Amino acid sequence: MITRTDVEAARERIAGRVRRTPLLAIDDGYGGAGSFKLEYLQHTGTFKxxxxxxxxxxxxxxxxxxxxxxxxxxxxxxxxxxxxxxxxxxxxxxxxxxxxxxxxxxxxxxxxxxxxxxxxxxxxxxxxxxxxxxxxxxxxxxCHAYDQPAIVAGAGTLGLEILEDLPAGVDTIVVAVGGGGLMAGVAAAVEGHAKVVGVEPQTIPTLNTALAEGRPTDVEVSGIAVDSLGARRIGDIAFEVATRTGVQPVLVGDDDIVHARRILWDRYRIVVEHGAAAAFAALTSGAYVPAGDERFVVVLCGANTDPATL
Missing domain, CATH: 3.40.50.1100 (Rossmann fold)
Structure with a gap:
Protein backbone atom coordinates (compact mmCIF):
# COMPACT_ATOMS: atom_id res chain seq x y z
CA MET A 1 0.00 0.00 0.00
CA ILE A 2 1.26 3.46 -0.95
CA THR A 3 0.32 6.46 1.19
CA ARG A 4 1.12 10.14 1.36
CA THR A 5 3.85 9.31 3.88
CA ASP A 6 5.66 7.24 1.23
CA VAL A 7 5.40 10.08 -1.26
CA GLU A 8 6.74 12.59 1.25
CA ALA A 9 9.71 10.30 1.95
CA ALA A 10 10.32 10.04 -1.79
CA ARG A 11 10.33 13.81 -2.12
CA GLU A 12 13.06 14.12 0.50
CA ARG A 13 15.05 11.33 -1.13
CA ILE A 14 15.05 12.76 -4.65
CA ALA A 15 15.35 16.42 -3.67
CA GLY A 16 17.88 18.14 -5.91
CA ARG A 17 17.78 15.29 -8.41
CA VAL A 18 14.60 16.24 -10.28
CA ARG A 19 13.09 19.46 -11.53
CA ARG A 20 10.19 21.13 -9.78
CA THR A 21 7.98 21.68 -12.80
CA PRO A 22 5.74 24.76 -13.06
CA LEU A 23 2.03 25.33 -13.44
CA LEU A 24 0.48 27.27 -16.32
CA ALA A 25 -3.02 28.72 -16.24
CA ILE A 26 -5.51 27.28 -18.72
CA ASP A 27 -7.14 30.28 -20.35
CA ASP A 28 -9.72 28.41 -22.43
CA GLY A 29 -13.29 27.98 -21.28
CA TYR A 30 -13.62 24.45 -19.93
CA GLY A 31 -15.41 25.42 -16.75
CA GLY A 32 -13.86 26.03 -13.37
CA ALA A 33 -10.34 27.39 -12.93
CA GLY A 34 -7.67 25.19 -14.47
CA SER A 35 -3.92 24.85 -14.75
CA PHE A 36 -1.50 22.61 -16.58
CA LYS A 37 1.26 20.87 -14.62
CA LEU A 38 4.15 21.07 -17.07
CA GLU A 39 5.77 17.79 -16.14
CA TYR A 40 6.96 17.22 -19.70
CA LEU A 41 9.76 19.64 -18.76
CA GLN A 42 11.16 16.99 -16.40
CA HIS A 43 14.52 15.29 -17.07
CA THR A 44 14.25 12.94 -20.08
CA GLY A 45 10.93 14.61 -20.95
CA THR A 46 8.78 12.52 -18.65
CA PHE A 47 7.58 12.20 -15.06
CA LYS A 48 9.24 8.80 -14.84
CA CYS A 143 13.18 -1.19 -11.99
CA HIS A 144 9.60 -1.80 -13.05
CA ALA A 145 7.98 0.67 -15.42
CA TYR A 146 5.05 1.38 -13.06
CA ASP A 147 4.25 -1.30 -10.46
CA GLN A 148 6.79 -0.94 -7.65
CA PRO A 149 6.27 1.04 -4.44
CA ALA A 150 9.30 3.28 -4.92
CA ILE A 151 8.41 3.97 -8.55
CA VAL A 152 4.84 4.92 -7.64
CA ALA A 153 5.85 7.05 -4.65
CA GLY A 154 8.40 8.92 -6.73
CA ALA A 155 5.82 9.71 -9.39
CA GLY A 156 3.49 11.02 -6.71
CA THR A 157 5.89 13.79 -5.72
CA LEU A 158 4.48 15.97 -8.47
CA GLY A 159 1.15 15.80 -6.65
CA LEU A 160 2.74 17.33 -3.56
CA GLU A 161 4.13 20.13 -5.71
CA ILE A 162 0.66 20.87 -7.05
CA LEU A 163 -0.78 21.16 -3.54
CA GLU A 164 2.02 23.48 -2.47
CA ASP A 165 1.87 25.66 -5.59
CA LEU A 166 -1.90 26.18 -5.23
CA PRO A 167 -2.23 27.30 -1.60
CA ALA A 168 -5.87 28.28 -2.18
CA GLY A 169 -6.57 24.63 -2.86
CA VAL A 170 -7.22 22.24 -5.74
CA ASP A 171 -10.31 20.08 -6.18
CA THR A 172 -9.32 17.77 -9.03
CA ILE A 173 -6.17 16.49 -10.70
CA VAL A 174 -6.53 14.96 -14.15
CA VAL A 175 -3.89 12.41 -15.20
CA ALA A 176 -3.38 9.93 -18.01
CA VAL A 177 -3.43 6.22 -17.14
CA GLY A 178 -1.37 3.45 -18.69
CA GLY A 179 -0.06 1.02 -16.10
CA GLY A 180 -1.27 3.47 -13.47
CA GLY A 181 1.92 4.39 -11.63
CA LEU A 182 1.45 8.14 -12.07
CA MET A 183 -2.25 7.99 -11.22
CA ALA A 184 -1.57 5.96 -8.09
CA GLY A 185 1.27 8.15 -6.88
CA VAL A 186 -0.70 11.35 -7.34
CA ALA A 187 -3.85 9.88 -5.76
CA ALA A 188 -1.85 8.80 -2.71
CA ALA A 189 -0.16 12.20 -2.48
CA VAL A 190 -3.41 14.19 -2.55
CA GLU A 191 -5.65 11.74 -0.69
CA GLY A 192 -7.97 13.75 1.53
CA HIS A 193 -7.14 16.97 -0.35
CA ALA A 194 -8.30 16.45 -3.96
CA LYS A 195 -9.85 13.84 -6.19
CA VAL A 196 -8.08 12.28 -9.16
CA VAL A 197 -9.57 11.70 -12.60
CA GLY A 198 -7.79 8.90 -14.47
CA VAL A 199 -8.00 9.26 -18.25
CA GLU A 200 -7.25 6.41 -20.64
CA PRO A 201 -7.83 5.70 -24.32
CA GLN A 202 -10.94 3.74 -25.24
CA THR A 203 -8.63 1.24 -26.92
CA ILE A 204 -6.60 0.57 -23.72
CA PRO A 205 -9.11 0.59 -20.83
CA THR A 206 -6.96 -0.99 -18.13
CA LEU A 207 -8.38 1.04 -15.23
CA ASN A 208 -12.00 0.88 -16.41
CA THR A 209 -11.79 -2.86 -16.93
CA ALA A 210 -10.17 -3.49 -13.54
CA LEU A 211 -12.77 -1.42 -11.70
CA ALA A 212 -15.61 -3.17 -13.55
CA GLU A 213 -14.26 -6.66 -12.86
CA GLY A 214 -12.91 -6.01 -9.37
CA ARG A 215 -9.33 -6.92 -10.20
CA PRO A 216 -6.54 -6.08 -12.65
CA THR A 217 -7.31 -7.81 -15.93
CA ASP A 218 -5.47 -8.05 -19.24
CA VAL A 219 -6.93 -5.99 -22.09
CA GLU A 220 -6.14 -5.73 -25.78
CA VAL A 221 -3.98 -2.72 -26.54
CA SER A 222 -4.02 -0.57 -29.64
CA GLY A 223 -4.42 3.00 -30.74
CA ILE A 224 -2.46 6.19 -31.11
CA ALA A 225 -1.17 6.35 -27.52
CA VAL A 226 -0.04 2.73 -27.29
CA ASP A 227 3.64 3.67 -27.21
CA SER A 228 3.30 5.27 -23.76
CA LEU A 229 -0.06 4.07 -22.36
CA GLY A 230 0.17 0.53 -23.73
CA ALA A 231 0.27 -1.55 -20.54
CA ARG A 232 -1.90 -4.66 -20.89
CA ARG A 233 -3.23 -4.39 -17.35
CA ILE A 234 -3.33 -1.89 -14.53
CA GLY A 235 -0.68 -2.41 -11.86
CA ASP A 236 -1.63 -4.03 -8.56
CA ILE A 237 -0.53 -0.93 -6.65
CA ALA A 238 -2.53 1.33 -8.94
CA PHE A 239 -5.65 -0.78 -8.55
CA GLU A 240 -5.40 -0.71 -4.76
CA VAL A 241 -4.89 3.04 -4.63
CA ALA A 242 -7.62 3.74 -7.20
CA THR A 243 -10.21 1.72 -5.30
CA ARG A 244 -9.12 3.12 -1.94
CA THR A 245 -9.15 6.76 -2.97
CA GLY A 246 -12.06 6.69 -5.42
CA VAL A 247 -10.23 7.62 -8.61
CA GLN A 248 -12.77 8.56 -11.29
CA PRO A 249 -12.15 6.77 -14.61
CA VAL A 250 -12.71 8.52 -17.93
CA LEU A 251 -12.33 7.19 -21.48
CA VAL A 252 -11.37 9.23 -24.56
CA GLY A 253 -11.10 8.31 -28.23
CA ASP A 254 -8.03 8.48 -30.44
CA ASP A 255 -9.51 11.38 -32.40
CA ASP A 256 -10.06 13.21 -29.10
CA ILE A 257 -6.41 12.72 -28.18
CA VAL A 258 -5.16 13.96 -31.55
CA HIS A 259 -7.41 17.01 -31.30
CA ALA A 260 -6.28 17.85 -27.74
CA ARG A 261 -2.64 17.51 -28.73
CA ARG A 262 -3.19 19.90 -31.60
CA ILE A 263 -4.90 22.43 -29.34
CA LEU A 264 -1.93 22.33 -26.98
CA TRP A 265 0.33 23.26 -29.85
CA ASP A 266 -1.92 25.79 -31.55
CA ARG A 267 -2.94 27.71 -28.42
CA TYR A 268 -0.07 27.16 -26.00
CA ARG A 269 2.87 26.12 -28.19
CA ILE A 270 3.19 22.99 -26.04
CA VAL A 271 4.43 19.79 -27.70
CA VAL A 272 3.58 16.57 -25.88
CA GLU A 273 3.23 12.91 -26.74
CA HIS A 274 -0.20 11.46 -27.39
CA GLY A 275 -0.29 9.75 -23.99
CA ALA A 276 0.14 13.09 -22.23
CA ALA A 277 -2.49 14.74 -24.43
CA ALA A 278 -4.98 12.09 -23.31
CA ALA A 279 -5.41 13.86 -19.98
CA PHE A 280 -6.31 17.15 -21.67
CA ALA A 281 -8.57 15.29 -24.11
CA ALA A 282 -10.90 14.55 -21.20
CA LEU A 283 -11.71 18.29 -21.11
CA THR A 284 -11.61 19.13 -24.81
CA SER A 285 -13.90 16.21 -25.67
CA GLY A 286 -16.35 16.88 -22.85
CA ALA A 287 -15.70 13.45 -21.33
CA TYR A 288 -14.98 15.32 -18.09
CA VAL A 289 -16.70 18.64 -17.43
CA PRO A 290 -15.48 20.63 -14.40
CA ALA A 291 -18.06 22.38 -12.27
CA GLY A 292 -18.31 26.15 -12.50
CA ASP A 293 -16.20 26.74 -9.40
CA GLU A 294 -13.98 23.66 -9.66
CA ARG A 295 -10.23 24.16 -9.31
CA PHE A 296 -8.45 21.57 -11.42
CA VAL A 297 -5.01 20.68 -12.75
CA VAL A 298 -4.25 18.69 -15.90
CA VAL A 299 -0.91 16.88 -15.76
CA LEU A 300 1.01 16.96 -19.05
CA CYS A 301 3.32 14.09 -18.24
CA GLY A 302 5.58 13.53 -21.25
CA ALA A 303 7.04 15.10 -24.39
CA ASN A 304 8.94 12.28 -26.08
CA THR A 305 7.32 12.66 -29.47
CA ASP A 306 8.05 13.72 -33.02
CA PRO A 307 6.94 17.35 -33.51
CA ALA A 308 6.57 16.62 -37.20
CA THR A 309 3.45 14.62 -36.38
CA LEU A 310 1.56 17.68 -35.16
Missing part, protein backbone atom coordinates in the same frame (compact mmCIF):
# COMPACT_ATOMS: atom_id res chain seq x y z
CA UNK A 49 12.56 10.34 -13.81
CA UNK A 50 11.02 10.88 -10.36
CA UNK A 51 10.28 7.22 -9.79
CA UNK A 52 13.57 6.11 -11.29
CA UNK A 53 15.61 8.20 -8.87
CA UNK A 54 13.51 7.09 -5.92
CA UNK A 55 13.81 3.41 -6.84
CA UNK A 56 17.59 3.48 -7.23
CA UNK A 57 18.22 5.64 -4.17
CA UNK A 58 15.88 3.46 -2.08
CA UNK A 59 17.80 0.37 -3.16
CA UNK A 60 21.06 2.05 -2.20
CA UNK A 61 19.64 2.86 1.24
CA UNK A 62 18.38 -0.65 1.97
CA UNK A 63 21.57 -2.31 0.70
CA UNK A 64 20.02 -4.15 -2.24
CA UNK A 65 21.92 -2.12 -4.84
CA UNK A 66 25.32 -3.48 -5.89
CA UNK A 67 27.06 -0.41 -7.37
CA UNK A 68 29.12 -2.64 -9.63
CA UNK A 69 26.06 -4.37 -11.11
CA UNK A 70 23.55 -1.55 -11.06
CA UNK A 71 20.00 -1.69 -12.33
CA UNK A 72 18.03 -3.36 -15.09
CA UNK A 73 14.80 -2.34 -16.81
CA UNK A 74 12.74 -3.60 -19.73
CA UNK A 75 11.63 -0.61 -21.79
CA UNK A 76 12.62 1.11 -24.98
CA UNK A 77 10.45 4.04 -24.02
CA UNK A 78 10.08 6.53 -21.20
CA UNK A 79 10.86 4.15 -18.33
CA UNK A 80 14.05 2.99 -19.99
CA UNK A 81 15.19 6.54 -20.65
CA UNK A 82 14.39 7.67 -17.10
CA UNK A 83 16.19 4.80 -15.41
CA UNK A 84 19.20 5.08 -17.70
CA UNK A 85 19.42 8.80 -16.92
CA UNK A 86 19.01 8.31 -13.17
CA UNK A 87 21.56 5.50 -13.07
CA UNK A 88 24.10 7.62 -14.94
CA UNK A 89 23.50 10.56 -12.60
CA UNK A 90 24.02 8.31 -9.58
CA UNK A 91 27.10 6.64 -11.04
CA UNK A 92 25.78 3.08 -11.37
CA UNK A 93 25.46 0.95 -14.52
CA UNK A 94 22.13 0.39 -16.23
CA UNK A 95 21.12 -2.47 -18.50
CA UNK A 96 18.04 -1.93 -20.64
CA UNK A 97 16.31 -4.78 -22.45
CA UNK A 98 14.27 -3.76 -25.50
CA UNK A 99 12.56 -5.70 -28.29
CA UNK A 100 14.63 -6.25 -31.41
CA UNK A 101 12.26 -4.05 -33.38
CA UNK A 102 12.66 -1.06 -31.06
CA UNK A 103 13.13 2.22 -32.97
CA UNK A 104 16.79 2.98 -33.57
CA UNK A 105 16.38 6.54 -32.30
CA UNK A 106 15.23 5.26 -28.89
CA UNK A 107 18.07 2.75 -28.69
CA UNK A 108 20.56 5.48 -29.47
CA UNK A 109 19.08 7.73 -26.76
CA UNK A 110 19.51 4.94 -24.22
CA UNK A 111 23.12 4.43 -25.24
CA UNK A 112 23.72 8.17 -25.07
CA UNK A 113 22.81 7.99 -21.37
CA UNK A 114 25.44 5.28 -20.96
CA UNK A 115 23.10 2.30 -20.73
CA UNK A 116 23.98 -1.15 -21.99
CA UNK A 117 21.18 -1.99 -24.43
CA UNK A 118 20.24 -5.63 -24.98
CA UNK A 119 17.91 -6.48 -27.88
CA UNK A 120 15.73 -9.46 -27.03
CA UNK A 121 12.64 -10.87 -28.71
CA UNK A 122 10.02 -9.19 -30.85
CA UNK A 123 7.61 -8.10 -28.09
CA UNK A 124 7.89 -6.23 -24.83
CA UNK A 125 6.94 -9.38 -22.89
CA UNK A 126 10.06 -11.12 -24.16
CA UNK A 127 12.29 -8.22 -23.19
CA UNK A 128 10.60 -8.15 -19.77
CA UNK A 129 11.25 -11.86 -19.14
CA UNK A 130 14.88 -11.44 -20.14
CA UNK A 131 15.28 -8.43 -17.83
CA UNK A 132 13.81 -10.32 -14.88
CA UNK A 133 16.14 -13.24 -15.56
CA UNK A 134 19.08 -10.83 -15.74
CA UNK A 135 18.13 -9.40 -12.36
CA UNK A 136 17.89 -12.87 -10.83
CA UNK A 137 21.24 -14.07 -12.19
CA UNK A 138 23.31 -10.92 -11.67
CA UNK A 139 21.73 -9.31 -8.63
CA UNK A 140 20.88 -6.15 -10.54
CA UNK A 141 18.06 -4.08 -9.08
CA UNK A 142 14.99 -4.46 -11.28
Missing amino acids: ARGAFNRILSAAEDGSLDPAVGVVVASGGNAGLANAFAAAALGVPATVFVPENAPTVKVEKLRAYGAQVVLRGTEYAMAYEAAVEHAQTTGAVY
Whole structure:
Protein backbone atom coordinates (compact mmCIF):
# COMPACT_ATOMS: atom_id res chain seq x y z
CA MET A 1 0.00 0.00 0.00
CA ILE A 2 1.26 3.46 -0.95
CA THR A 3 0.32 6.46 1.19
CA ARG A 4 1.12 10.14 1.36
CA THR A 5 3.85 9.31 3.88
CA ASP A 6 5.66 7.24 1.23
CA VAL A 7 5.40 10.08 -1.26
CA GLU A 8 6.74 12.59 1.25
CA ALA A 9 9.71 10.30 1.95
CA ALA A 10 10.32 10.04 -1.79
CA ARG A 11 10.33 13.81 -2.12
CA GLU A 12 13.06 14.12 0.50
CA ARG A 13 15.05 11.33 -1.13
CA ILE A 14 15.05 12.76 -4.65
CA ALA A 15 15.35 16.42 -3.67
CA GLY A 16 17.88 18.14 -5.91
CA ARG A 17 17.78 15.29 -8.41
CA VAL A 18 14.60 16.24 -10.28
CA ARG A 19 13.09 19.46 -11.53
CA ARG A 20 10.19 21.13 -9.78
CA THR A 21 7.98 21.68 -12.80
CA PRO A 22 5.74 24.76 -13.06
CA LEU A 23 2.03 25.33 -13.44
CA LEU A 24 0.48 27.27 -16.32
CA ALA A 25 -3.02 28.72 -16.24
CA ILE A 26 -5.51 27.28 -18.72
CA ASP A 27 -7.14 30.28 -20.35
CA ASP A 28 -9.72 28.41 -22.43
CA GLY A 29 -13.29 27.98 -21.28
CA TYR A 30 -13.62 24.45 -19.93
CA GLY A 31 -15.41 25.42 -16.75
CA GLY A 32 -13.86 26.03 -13.37
CA ALA A 33 -10.34 27.39 -12.93
CA GLY A 34 -7.67 25.19 -14.47
CA SER A 35 -3.92 24.85 -14.75
CA PHE A 36 -1.50 22.61 -16.58
CA LYS A 37 1.26 20.87 -14.62
CA LEU A 38 4.15 21.07 -17.07
CA GLU A 39 5.77 17.79 -16.14
CA TYR A 40 6.96 17.22 -19.70
CA LEU A 41 9.76 19.64 -18.76
CA GLN A 42 11.16 16.99 -16.40
CA HIS A 43 14.52 15.29 -17.07
CA THR A 44 14.25 12.94 -20.08
CA GLY A 45 10.93 14.61 -20.95
CA THR A 46 8.78 12.52 -18.65
CA PHE A 47 7.58 12.20 -15.06
CA LYS A 48 9.24 8.80 -14.84
CA ALA A 49 12.56 10.34 -13.81
CA ARG A 50 11.02 10.88 -10.36
CA GLY A 51 10.28 7.22 -9.79
CA ALA A 52 13.57 6.11 -11.29
CA PHE A 53 15.61 8.20 -8.87
CA ASN A 54 13.51 7.09 -5.92
CA ARG A 55 13.81 3.41 -6.84
CA ILE A 56 17.59 3.48 -7.23
CA LEU A 57 18.22 5.64 -4.17
CA SER A 58 15.88 3.46 -2.08
CA ALA A 59 17.80 0.37 -3.16
CA ALA A 60 21.06 2.05 -2.20
CA GLU A 61 19.64 2.86 1.24
CA ASP A 62 18.38 -0.65 1.97
CA GLY A 63 21.57 -2.31 0.70
CA SER A 64 20.02 -4.15 -2.24
CA LEU A 65 21.92 -2.12 -4.84
CA ASP A 66 25.32 -3.48 -5.89
CA PRO A 67 27.06 -0.41 -7.37
CA ALA A 68 29.12 -2.64 -9.63
CA VAL A 69 26.06 -4.37 -11.11
CA GLY A 70 23.55 -1.55 -11.06
CA VAL A 71 20.00 -1.69 -12.33
CA VAL A 72 18.03 -3.36 -15.09
CA VAL A 73 14.80 -2.34 -16.81
CA ALA A 74 12.74 -3.60 -19.73
CA SER A 75 11.63 -0.61 -21.79
CA GLY A 76 12.62 1.11 -24.98
CA GLY A 77 10.45 4.04 -24.02
CA ASN A 78 10.08 6.53 -21.20
CA ALA A 79 10.86 4.15 -18.33
CA GLY A 80 14.05 2.99 -19.99
CA LEU A 81 15.19 6.54 -20.65
CA ALA A 82 14.39 7.67 -17.10
CA ASN A 83 16.19 4.80 -15.41
CA ALA A 84 19.20 5.08 -17.70
CA PHE A 85 19.42 8.80 -16.92
CA ALA A 86 19.01 8.31 -13.17
CA ALA A 87 21.56 5.50 -13.07
CA ALA A 88 24.10 7.62 -14.94
CA ALA A 89 23.50 10.56 -12.60
CA LEU A 90 24.02 8.31 -9.58
CA GLY A 91 27.10 6.64 -11.04
CA VAL A 92 25.78 3.08 -11.37
CA PRO A 93 25.46 0.95 -14.52
CA ALA A 94 22.13 0.39 -16.23
CA THR A 95 21.12 -2.47 -18.50
CA VAL A 96 18.04 -1.93 -20.64
CA PHE A 97 16.31 -4.78 -22.45
CA VAL A 98 14.27 -3.76 -25.50
CA PRO A 99 12.56 -5.70 -28.29
CA GLU A 100 14.63 -6.25 -31.41
CA ASN A 101 12.26 -4.05 -33.38
CA ALA A 102 12.66 -1.06 -31.06
CA PRO A 103 13.13 2.22 -32.97
CA THR A 104 16.79 2.98 -33.57
CA VAL A 105 16.38 6.54 -32.30
CA LYS A 106 15.23 5.26 -28.89
CA VAL A 107 18.07 2.75 -28.69
CA GLU A 108 20.56 5.48 -29.47
CA LYS A 109 19.08 7.73 -26.76
CA LEU A 110 19.51 4.94 -24.22
CA ARG A 111 23.12 4.43 -25.24
CA ALA A 112 23.72 8.17 -25.07
CA TYR A 113 22.81 7.99 -21.37
CA GLY A 114 25.44 5.28 -20.96
CA ALA A 115 23.10 2.30 -20.73
CA GLN A 116 23.98 -1.15 -21.99
CA VAL A 117 21.18 -1.99 -24.43
CA VAL A 118 20.24 -5.63 -24.98
CA LEU A 119 17.91 -6.48 -27.88
CA ARG A 120 15.73 -9.46 -27.03
CA GLY A 121 12.64 -10.87 -28.71
CA THR A 122 10.02 -9.19 -30.85
CA GLU A 123 7.61 -8.10 -28.09
CA TYR A 124 7.89 -6.23 -24.83
CA ALA A 125 6.94 -9.38 -22.89
CA MET A 126 10.06 -11.12 -24.16
CA ALA A 127 12.29 -8.22 -23.19
CA TYR A 128 10.60 -8.15 -19.77
CA GLU A 129 11.25 -11.86 -19.14
CA ALA A 130 14.88 -11.44 -20.14
CA ALA A 131 15.28 -8.43 -17.83
CA VAL A 132 13.81 -10.32 -14.88
CA GLU A 133 16.14 -13.24 -15.56
CA HIS A 134 19.08 -10.83 -15.74
CA ALA A 135 18.13 -9.40 -12.36
CA GLN A 136 17.89 -12.87 -10.83
CA THR A 137 21.24 -14.07 -12.19
CA THR A 138 23.31 -10.92 -11.67
CA GLY A 139 21.73 -9.31 -8.63
CA ALA A 140 20.88 -6.15 -10.54
CA VAL A 141 18.06 -4.08 -9.08
CA TYR A 142 14.99 -4.46 -11.28
CA CYS A 143 13.18 -1.19 -11.99
CA HIS A 144 9.60 -1.80 -13.05
CA ALA A 145 7.98 0.67 -15.42
CA TYR A 146 5.05 1.38 -13.06
CA ASP A 147 4.25 -1.30 -10.46
CA GLN A 148 6.79 -0.94 -7.65
CA PRO A 149 6.27 1.04 -4.44
CA ALA A 150 9.30 3.28 -4.92
CA ILE A 151 8.41 3.97 -8.55
CA VAL A 152 4.84 4.92 -7.64
CA ALA A 153 5.85 7.05 -4.65
CA GLY A 154 8.40 8.92 -6.73
CA ALA A 155 5.82 9.71 -9.39
CA GLY A 156 3.49 11.02 -6.71
CA THR A 157 5.89 13.79 -5.72
CA LEU A 158 4.48 15.97 -8.47
CA GLY A 159 1.15 15.80 -6.65
CA LEU A 160 2.74 17.33 -3.56
CA GLU A 161 4.13 20.13 -5.71
CA ILE A 162 0.66 20.87 -7.05
CA LEU A 163 -0.78 21.16 -3.54
CA GLU A 164 2.02 23.48 -2.47
CA ASP A 165 1.87 25.66 -5.59
CA LEU A 166 -1.90 26.18 -5.23
CA PRO A 167 -2.23 27.30 -1.60
CA ALA A 168 -5.87 28.28 -2.18
CA GLY A 169 -6.57 24.63 -2.86
CA VAL A 170 -7.22 22.24 -5.74
CA ASP A 171 -10.31 20.08 -6.18
CA THR A 172 -9.32 17.77 -9.03
CA ILE A 173 -6.17 16.49 -10.70
CA VAL A 174 -6.53 14.96 -14.15
CA VAL A 175 -3.89 12.41 -15.20
CA ALA A 176 -3.38 9.93 -18.01
CA VAL A 177 -3.43 6.22 -17.14
CA GLY A 178 -1.37 3.45 -18.69
CA GLY A 179 -0.06 1.02 -16.10
CA GLY A 180 -1.27 3.47 -13.47
CA GLY A 181 1.92 4.39 -11.63
CA LEU A 182 1.45 8.14 -12.07
CA MET A 183 -2.25 7.99 -11.22
CA ALA A 184 -1.57 5.96 -8.09
CA GLY A 185 1.27 8.15 -6.88
CA VAL A 186 -0.70 11.35 -7.34
CA ALA A 187 -3.85 9.88 -5.76
CA ALA A 188 -1.85 8.80 -2.71
CA ALA A 189 -0.16 12.20 -2.48
CA VAL A 190 -3.41 14.19 -2.55
CA GLU A 191 -5.65 11.74 -0.69
CA GLY A 192 -7.97 13.75 1.53
CA HIS A 193 -7.14 16.97 -0.35
CA ALA A 194 -8.30 16.45 -3.96
CA LYS A 195 -9.85 13.84 -6.19
CA VAL A 196 -8.08 12.28 -9.16
CA VAL A 197 -9.57 11.70 -12.60
CA GLY A 198 -7.79 8.90 -14.47
CA VAL A 199 -8.00 9.26 -18.25
CA GLU A 200 -7.25 6.41 -20.64
CA PRO A 201 -7.83 5.70 -24.32
CA GLN A 202 -10.94 3.74 -25.24
CA THR A 203 -8.63 1.24 -26.92
CA ILE A 204 -6.60 0.57 -23.72
CA PRO A 205 -9.11 0.59 -20.83
CA THR A 206 -6.96 -0.99 -18.13
CA LEU A 207 -8.38 1.04 -15.23
CA ASN A 208 -12.00 0.88 -16.41
CA THR A 209 -11.79 -2.86 -16.93
CA ALA A 210 -10.17 -3.49 -13.54
CA LEU A 211 -12.77 -1.42 -11.70
CA ALA A 212 -15.61 -3.17 -13.55
CA GLU A 213 -14.26 -6.66 -12.86
CA GLY A 214 -12.91 -6.01 -9.37
CA ARG A 215 -9.33 -6.92 -10.20
CA PRO A 216 -6.54 -6.08 -12.65
CA THR A 217 -7.31 -7.81 -15.93
CA ASP A 218 -5.47 -8.05 -19.24
CA VAL A 219 -6.93 -5.99 -22.09
CA GLU A 220 -6.14 -5.73 -25.78
CA VAL A 221 -3.98 -2.72 -26.54
CA SER A 222 -4.02 -0.57 -29.64
CA GLY A 223 -4.42 3.00 -30.74
CA ILE A 224 -2.46 6.19 -31.11
CA ALA A 225 -1.17 6.35 -27.52
CA VAL A 226 -0.04 2.73 -27.29
CA ASP A 227 3.64 3.67 -27.21
CA SER A 228 3.30 5.27 -23.76
CA LEU A 229 -0.06 4.07 -22.36
CA GLY A 230 0.17 0.53 -23.73
CA ALA A 231 0.27 -1.55 -20.54
CA ARG A 232 -1.90 -4.66 -20.89
CA ARG A 233 -3.23 -4.39 -17.35
CA ILE A 234 -3.33 -1.89 -14.53
CA GLY A 235 -0.68 -2.41 -11.86
CA ASP A 236 -1.63 -4.03 -8.56
CA ILE A 237 -0.53 -0.93 -6.65
CA ALA A 238 -2.53 1.33 -8.94
CA PHE A 239 -5.65 -0.78 -8.55
CA GLU A 240 -5.40 -0.71 -4.76
CA VAL A 241 -4.89 3.04 -4.63
CA ALA A 242 -7.62 3.74 -7.20
CA THR A 243 -10.21 1.72 -5.30
CA ARG A 244 -9.12 3.12 -1.94
CA THR A 245 -9.15 6.76 -2.97
CA GLY A 246 -12.06 6.69 -5.42
CA VAL A 247 -10.23 7.62 -8.61
CA GLN A 248 -12.77 8.56 -11.29
CA PRO A 249 -12.15 6.77 -14.61
CA VAL A 250 -12.71 8.52 -17.93
CA LEU A 251 -12.33 7.19 -21.48
CA VAL A 252 -11.37 9.23 -24.56
CA GLY A 253 -11.10 8.31 -28.23
CA ASP A 254 -8.03 8.48 -30.44
CA ASP A 255 -9.51 11.38 -32.40
CA ASP A 256 -10.06 13.21 -29.10
CA ILE A 257 -6.41 12.72 -28.18
CA VAL A 258 -5.16 13.96 -31.55
CA HIS A 259 -7.41 17.01 -31.30
CA ALA A 260 -6.28 17.85 -27.74
CA ARG A 261 -2.64 17.51 -28.73
CA ARG A 262 -3.19 19.90 -31.60
CA ILE A 263 -4.90 22.43 -29.34
CA LEU A 264 -1.93 22.33 -26.98
CA TRP A 265 0.33 23.26 -29.85
CA ASP A 266 -1.92 25.79 -31.55
CA ARG A 267 -2.94 27.71 -28.42
CA TYR A 268 -0.07 27.16 -26.00
CA ARG A 269 2.87 26.12 -28.19
CA ILE A 270 3.19 22.99 -26.04
CA VAL A 271 4.43 19.79 -27.70
CA VAL A 272 3.58 16.57 -25.88
CA GLU A 273 3.23 12.91 -26.74
CA HIS A 274 -0.20 11.46 -27.39
CA GLY A 275 -0.29 9.75 -23.99
CA ALA A 276 0.14 13.09 -22.23
CA ALA A 277 -2.49 14.74 -24.43
CA ALA A 278 -4.98 12.09 -23.31
CA ALA A 279 -5.41 13.86 -19.98
CA PHE A 280 -6.31 17.15 -21.67
CA ALA A 281 -8.57 15.29 -24.11
CA ALA A 282 -10.90 14.55 -21.20
CA LEU A 283 -11.71 18.29 -21.11
CA THR A 284 -11.61 19.13 -24.81
CA SER A 285 -13.90 16.21 -25.67
CA GLY A 286 -16.35 16.88 -22.85
CA ALA A 287 -15.70 13.45 -21.33
CA TYR A 288 -14.98 15.32 -18.09
CA VAL A 289 -16.70 18.64 -17.43
CA PRO A 290 -15.48 20.63 -14.40
CA ALA A 291 -18.06 22.38 -12.27
CA GLY A 292 -18.31 26.15 -12.50
CA ASP A 293 -16.20 26.74 -9.40
CA GLU A 294 -13.98 23.66 -9.66
CA ARG A 295 -10.23 24.16 -9.31
CA PHE A 296 -8.45 21.57 -11.42
CA VAL A 297 -5.01 20.68 -12.75
CA VAL A 298 -4.25 18.69 -15.90
CA VAL A 299 -0.91 16.88 -15.76
CA LEU A 300 1.01 16.96 -19.05
CA CYS A 301 3.32 14.09 -18.24
CA GLY A 302 5.58 13.53 -21.25
CA ALA A 303 7.04 15.10 -24.39
CA ASN A 304 8.94 12.28 -26.08
CA THR A 305 7.32 12.66 -29.47
CA ASP A 306 8.05 13.72 -33.02
CA PRO A 307 6.94 17.35 -33.51
CA ALA A 308 6.57 16.62 -37.20
CA THR A 309 3.45 14.62 -36.38
CA LEU A 310 1.56 17.68 -35.16
